[in-house]
Amino acid sequence: MSPLSRNGATTLSFFVCGMTCVFIMLMMLLFIFDQSYGFLTSVGVERVFTDKAWIPDSGFYNFIPMMIGTLLVSVGAILIAAPIGLGVAIFCNFYGGGRAARFFEQLLALLAGVPSVVYGLWGLMAVTPIIYKVKPPGASLLAGILILALMIIPTVGIIAKESIRRVPSSLINGAAALGLPREKIIFYVVLPSARAGLYAAVTLALGRALGETMAVLMVTGNVVRIPTSIFDPIRTLAANIALEMAYAADVHRSALFASGLALMFLVIALVMMSSLFNPKEVMRDIS
Amino acid sequence: MTYRKLPTKSGTLLTSLVWGCAGLIVCVSVAMLADILMSGVSQINWAFLTQPPSDSGRSGGIGPILVSTLLILFVCLCAVIPIGLGGAILLAEYLPSASALGRSFRATLEILSSIPSIVFGLFGNILFCDLLGLKFSILSGGLTLACMVLPIFIRSTEQSLQSISNTYRHGGAALGMNKTEVIFQILAPAALPGVTVGLLIGVGRALAETAALIFTSGYVDRMPSSLLDSGRSLSIHIYDLSMNVTGGDANAYATAFILIVLIVLINCFTVAMKDLWMRQRGDIECL
Amino acid sequence: MAIAQKIRWSLIMALVAVASTVFVSKALTTQKGTEKIIISGASTIAPLVAEIAKRYERENPGIQIDVQSGGSSRGVADARSGLADIGMVSRDLKASERELVDYPIARDGIAVIVHKSNPIQALSKEQIRNIYLGRITNWKELGGADMPITVVNKASGRSTLELFAGFMNLEPADIKANIVIGENEQGIKTVANSPGAIGYVSIGTAEYSERSGTALKLISLGGQVPSTQNVADKKYDLSRTLNLVTKGKPSVAVSHFIDYVQSASVKDLVEEQYFVSLK
Numbered sequence: 001m002s003p004l005s006r007n008g009a010t011t012l013s014f015f016v017c018g019m020t021c022v023f024i025m026l027m028m029l030l031f032i033f034d035q036s037y038g039f040l041t042s043v044g045v046e047r048v049f050t051d052k053a054w055i056p057d058s059g060f061y062n063f064i065p066m067m068i069g070t071l072l073v074s075v076g077a078i079l080i081a082a083p084i085g086l087g088v089a090i091f092c093n094f095y096g097g098g099r100a101a102r103f104f105e106q107l108l109a110l111l112a113g114v115p116s117v118v119y120g121l122w123g124l125m126a127v128t129p130i131i132y133k134v135k136p137p138g139a140s141l142l143a144g145i146l147i148l149a150l151m152i153i154p155t156v157g158i159i160a161k162e163s164i165r166r167v168p169s170s171l172i173n174g175a176a177a178l179g180l181p182r183e184k185i186i187f188y189v190v191l192p193s194a195r196a197g198l199y200a201a202v203t204l205a206l207g208r209a210l211g212e213t214m215a216v217l218m219v220t221g222n223v224v225r226i227p228t229s230i231f232d233p234i235r236t237l238a239a240n241i242a243l244e245m246a247y248a249a250d251v252h253r254s255a256l257f258a259s260g261l262a263l264m265f266l267v268i269a270l271v272m273m274s275s276l277f278n279p280k281e282v283m284r285d286i287s
Numbered sequence: 288m289t290y291r292k293l294p295t296k297s298g299t300l301l302t303s304l305v306w307g308c309a310g311l312i313v314c315v316s317v318a319m320l321a322d323i324l325m326s327g328v329s330q331i332n333w334a335f336l337t338q339p340p341s342d343s344g345r346s347g348g349i350g351p352i353l354v355s356t357l358l359i360l361f362v363c364l365c366a367v368i369p370i371g372l373g374g375a376i377l378l379a380e381y382l383p384s385a386s387a388l389g390r391s392f393r394a395t396l397e398i399l400s401s402i403p404s405i406v407f408g409l410f411g412n413i414l415f416c417d418l419l420g421l422k423f424s425i426l427s428g429g430l431t432l433a434c435m436v437l438p439i440f441i442r443s444t445e446q447s448l449q450s451i452s453n454t455y456r457h458g459g460a461a462l463g464m465n466k467t468e469v470i471f472q473i474l475a476p477a478a479l480p481g482v483t484v485g486l487l488i489g490v491g492r493a494l495a496e497t498a499a500l501i502f503t504s505g506y507v508d509r510m511p512s513s514l515l516d517s518g519r520s521l522s523i524h525i526y527d528l529s530m531n532v533t534g535g536d537a538n539a540y541a542t543a544f545i546l547i548v549l550i551v552l553i554n555c556f557t558v559a560m561k562d563l564w565m566r567q568r569g570d571i572e573c574l
Numbered sequence: 575m576a577i578a579q580k581i582r583w584s585l586i587m588a589l590v591a592v593a594s595t596v597f598v599s600k601a602l603t604t605q606k607g608t609e610k611i612i613i614s615g616a617s618t619i620a621p622l623v624a625e626i627a628k629r630y631e632r633e634n635p636g637i638q639i640d641v642q643s644g645g646s647s648r649g650v651a652d653a654r655s656g657l658a659d660i661g662m663v664s665r666d667l668k669a670s671e672r673e674l675v676d677y678p679i680a681r682d683g684i685a686v687i688v689h690k691s692n693p694i695q696a697l698s699k700e701q702i703r704n705i706y707l708g709r710i711t712n713w714k715e716l717g718g719a720d721m722p723i724t725v726v727n728k729a730s731g732r733s734t735l736e737l738f739a740g741f742m743n744l745e746p747a748d749i750k751a752n753i754v755i756g757e758n759e760q761g762i763k764t765v766a767n768s769p770g771a772i773g774y775v776s777i778g779t780a781e782y783s784e785r786s787g788t789a790l791k792l793i794s795l796g797g798q799v800p801s802t803q804n805v806a807d808k809k810y811d812l813s814r815t816l817n818l819v820t821k822g823k824p825s826v827a828v829s830h831f832i833d834y835v836q837s838a839s840v841k842d843l844v845e846e847q848y849f850v851s852l853k
Contacts, residue, residue, distance in 0.1 A: 017373020
């Protein structure tokens with residue numbers, strides 16, 4: 001790939017580091033498989049789709065309402081967070097000024113560090129009562145989408161801001177020299193060349209949304225059913241694990257780990273779908 | 288330079304959208320943060336910061352908890368930075384982006400970043416507390432957090448390494464440097480902003496985690512005498528006070544206030560260090 | 575400064591930071607003896623046991639007690655496997671768990687709560703049962719305002735739910751809930767923010783919240799007024815026992831601590847957590 005010669009020991013250490021991550025991942029997979037083995041053998045994957053409901057105490061293990069709930073709340077959150085995060089990133093780079101950029105970097109970094117408990121609490125005290133006034137019960141899919149969007153906007157914003165900043169000035173100056181207005185420069189030159197970074201931002205944020213536990217648990221109502229409107233309560237897979245793990249035994253516990261597996265498959269599916277947007281060739285040869 | 292003046296200023300739709308996004312974020316986050324700060328500020332004084340908690344945290348302070356949190360964060364960063372940098376360099380420099388290994392590595396990271404934190408907690412419990420014999424300890428907690436933060440950090444650093452134009456690599460080769468020297472002398476410093484971004488998000492994620500730490504670093508609020516002692520983190524304390532202990536709300540808000548101040552301090556420090564390094568190095572622009 | 579030098583400096587500074595933190599924390603901790611007791615289990619009891627443990631440590635230097643959270647099932651599992659010396663369980667032991675020895679340490683009642691603005695003051699068992707089965711859906715059917723009832727239920731597996739359902743002659747699976755909550759405080763905050771809600775939480779917690787001005791109130795259940803006093807006087811039936819469990823006969827240190835927890839000298843700590851002392 002490159003004409004440069006390699007220094008053996010350092011290369012080896014890079015490989016070791018990189019493989020540590022893969023190793024952790026494999027161990028994690030092994031762990032989840034091992035813990036869900038009991039469920040998979042005694043109950044089986046089919047019943048995940050065919051059982052009548054999620055009532056572990058009576059032996060019913062239907063994941064579908066929770067998978068739908070997870071998908072809806074995460075995709076909904078990304079649909080809100082991605083444009084807003086992108087908007088903030090564009091603002092910091094082209095509209096606001098140097099001080100605005102630094103201010104937003106700090107603000108977004110701060111928001112990224114606020115515990116999910118705090119987001120959940122704020123959602124419970126400030127957001128769900130407002131939704132309750134529109135239509136009870138207040139704790140709903142909509143509340144989950146809003147709070148989750150707020151939580152992942154920092155991730156999208158920070159990474160997108162950085163990737164837009166990294167677009168070479170020569171491209172922008174060239175476009176400006178051709179007489180393109182600011183909007184066209186941003187849409188036709190900057191965003192396409194920052195595509196890889198934007199893709200990373202959105203997928204990381206989506207990952208965070210799918211796995212978010214605490215805040216979602218507090219504002220979505222946690223009722224296991226397929227929602228018919230955005231004011232209906234839902235339960236996500238992650239919140240389910242958090243709610244029931246502490247009190248689950250044997251098969252039930254196994255089933256919860258199996259739902260963790262289901263979550264991972266959801267992620268793989270979403271990643272594969274969104275890789276359609278990912279440029280295969282990274283644009284590095286710009287000079 | 289994080290802000291670029293574009294020569295033309297026409298068009299209003301994008302302008303208003305972008306300003307709208309920025310304004311929205313500021314309003315919502317100010318609303319949330321002001322809520323916390325106003326509820327919590329009355330409890331803060333020097334005694335609160337240094338005394339141990341008493342009466343289940345409803346009086347006394349958070350001294351030992353602050354120390355435990357900082358120690359957990361430190362362990363996490365010590366593990367994440369070397370392994371993350373190595374992994375990112377491996378991904379960016381040694382694995383071509385279209386190769387199967389590169390793609391599967393990236394997919395691995397995405398999947399890891401979306402596993403619910405409670406599953407990480409249980410995994411960390413079995414791996415670090417049981418198998419490695421660390422029991423409930425700050426070390427287990429830090430290492431578990433490292434597993435959670437690694438994917439984000441690697442992705443962010445990898446992105447910034449990817450965006451460095453090949454002319455630098457070829458220039459280094461032309462000067463007779465081998466690959467390792469190119470990486471350390473040229474690419475790593477140029478990728479520093481991306482590393483900082485990864486650190487900011489990673490630190491934020493680490494400080495915000497609750498579920499993962501309950502099972503690994505534990506619930507004990509005594510001042511830790513070593514890294515092998517169990518120690519409660521600020522986020523667990525906030526969760527306990529607001530969700531578990533009756534009448535703990537006031538101190539929960541105060542602790543959240545301190546946590547927010549801590550995050551701002553760490554983030555400012557991180558950005559200041561980055562500015563210091565980049566200024567001494569000379570700013571490397573991608574053309 | 576060259577990169578290599580910077581890296582060296584950062585490493586040195588990091589080492590100094592760690593050394594100083596460890597040194598400071600060591601200086602601030604008193605030297606404890608090596609005797610260590612590990613307790614894990616229900617998060618409801620954890621604050622109480624942690625406070626008792628702190629007082630015990632002060633009166634008995636040389637003992638260190640670590641309290642961990644994680645749920646009643648964890649308490650049982652850890653006691654069985656030996657990972658913990660004592661387990662905390664916020665319910666009575668099930669038949670399958672009877673190889674463990676239980677030591678009751680407090681009682682806790684469950685009160686039904688509604689929003690403060692709700693005019694309803696009392697409900698019968700039958701009425702509450704019908705609300706939770708989804709047969710009554712509007713407060714006006716019970717003589718209240720024309721408002722849909724928002725039913726708040728606890729997540730399955732929680733001892734509070736099992737106790738409530740058992741008392742009301744309900745199957746947990748038949749409950750038609752609008753909101754499912756995890757911890758007591760979440761229930762309190764949910765009901766306090768939803769004018770049409772009804773839920774059930776620990777009596778002590780509810781009493782405290784009502785006293786501090788949270789927008790909820792406790793209602794009489796089948797003629798019995800919920801209060802910690804009534805639970806102590808056995809005038810309120812919907813209650814549970816909080817237990818410590820051990821596997822087999824505990825060691826001298828452990829049984830000494832358990833005796834302490836069950837003694838009258840910690841009665842004030844039990845009441846500070848808004849539970850009912852057994853002494």
